Amino acid sequence: MAPRAEDERFMAHAIEISRQNTGFTDTNPSVGCVLVKDGVIVAEGITSVGGRPHAERNALDMAGEAARGATAYVTLEPCAHWGKTPPCANALVDRGIARVVVAVDDPDERVAGRGYRILRNAGIDVETGVLREEGERALAAYLTRKIRRRAHVVLKLAVSADGMIGRQGEGQIAITGPESRHAVHELRARCDAILVGIRTAIADDPELTVRIPGLEDRSPVRLVLDKRLELPLTSKLVKTARQVKTIVVTDLPYDYTHRKLQGHLLEAEGVEILEAASLDALLRALAERGMSELLVEGGAVAARAFLDAGFVDRILLFESPVIIGADGIETPVRRADIPQDYFLASETVYGRDRCFDYERPL
Numbered sequence: 001m002a003p004r005a006e007d008e009r010f011m012a013h014a015i016e017i018s019r020q021n022t023g024f025t026d027t028n029p030s031v032g033c034v035l036v037k038d039g040v041i042v043a044e045g046i047t048s049v050g051g052r053p054h055a056e057r058n059a060l061d062m063a064g065e066a067a068r069g070a071t072a073y074v075t076l077e078p079c080a081h082w083g084k085t086p087p088c089a090n091a092l093v094d095r096g097i098a099r100v101v102v103a104v105d106d107p108d109e110r111v112a113g114r115g116y117r118i119l120r121n122a123g124i125d126v127e128t129g130v131l132r133e134e135g136e137r138a139l140a141a142y143l144t145r146k147i148r149r150r151a152h153v154v155l156k157l158a159v160s161a162d163g164m165i166g167r168q169g170e171g172q173i174a175i176t177g178p179e180s181r182h183a184v185h186e187l188r189a190r191c192d193a194i195l196v197g198i199r200t201a202i203a204d205d206p207e208l209t210v211r212i213p214g215l216e217d218r219s220p221v222r223l224v225l226d227k228r229l230e231l232p233l234t235s236k237l238v239k240t241a242r243q244v245k246t247i248v249v250t251d252l253p254y255d256y257t258h259r260k261l262q263g264h265l266l267e268a269e270g271v272e273i274l275e276a277a278s279l280d281a282l283l284r285a286l287a288e289r290g291m292s293e294l295l296v297e298g299g300a301v302a303a304r305a306f307l308d309a310g311f312v313d314r315i316l317l318f319e320s321p322v323i324i325g326a327d328g329i330e331t332p333v334r335r336a337d338i339p340q341d342y343f344l345a346s347e348t349v350y351g352r353d354r355c356f357d358y359e360r361p362l
Contacts, residue, residue, distance in 0.1 A: 026051040030138075035097075045060070071098065077102050077104065080115040092119065144362065151287050152313050153313050154312075162328065164330060183350055191293040246271050247271070248274070249282055252275070314357070319355075
């Protein structure tokens with residue numbers, strides 16, 4: 001039996017590499033797998049972009065014969081269900097893995113302990129729960145979708161030194177610097193959907209796309225909370241709806257004259273109208289579509305609605321030295337206001353700005 005410190009060291013590496021493809025693996029979680037023999041890493045793998053092959057397969061293929069007798073460190077319980085390929089648990093058995101160390105149990109009903117049984121029935125030593133909390137953080141979006149049956153919500157706010165997120169009547173104004181904006185576009189690329197309120201959509205006329213060379217095709221599905229169907233047909237969101245999927249979310253049937261006409265006009269431009277009676281219903285609808293991560297990026301009203309409903313799982317506060325001054329729109333949350341059930345996961349400097357990352361345990 002390897003000492004606990006060694007298990008944690010190799011698992012920490014598996015978790016670190018798993019984050020490289022977070023958000024790029026379709027409905028599958030981004031898993032890391034490290035194969036170790038005689039205290040030396042002989043291979044490592046991550047779930048491939050698009051979701052296949054899985055991390056274990058990639059690591060086993062890299063290791064070749066060196067996999068026999070090795071220990072596999074995997075961030076999520078190896079799958080036990082048949083898809084386009086046999087289960088990863090069976091692959092670990094077939095390739096002669098001697099020991100498997102896992103961080104997080106898989107709540108997927110097709111797995112949920114079955115992966116462990118396959119391994120143990122083959123005589124493989126299995127240890128679970130190594131760096132569980134760190135593993136759950138890396139898999140938070142997937143676990144939220146599977147356990148809570150809703151999308152995982154990230155609230156991003158850019159806040160000025162005087163506690164404002166914008167200025168009344170001026171549309172988009174630059175609060176953070178280019179380094180922070182680049183980081184936000186990287187975040188968008190890793191999320192399944194991005195949401196703003198209708199007031200922000202009208203005032204700012206945003207595109208909500210990823211504008212990083214090489215990642216343009218990673219733009220998330222765009223959602224607008226718009227119960228009265230007020231989104232202008234001339235807006236950038238509508239004009240580009242056939243290039244990047246755009247959904248207008250309303251909480252009431254749009255069956256009377258104005259709403260019916262406006263709804264049909266939006267649909268004619270390629271916009272989907274989604275009826276959701278509550279934010280909970282919306283998040284569940286996204287999960288049913290296989291969407292794990294929702295980025296709430298625009299508007300104090302929308303931000304406050306998600307906060308008040310208790311659906312914000314992670315808060316990213318980008319703080320800038322810029323002063324907004326008169327007619328500022330006050331941020332719905334400051335660092336001093338963060339509820340006690342969140343913890344500060346990290347603090348990152350982006351040029352002149354600082355980003356405080358608060359997370360809530362599952």
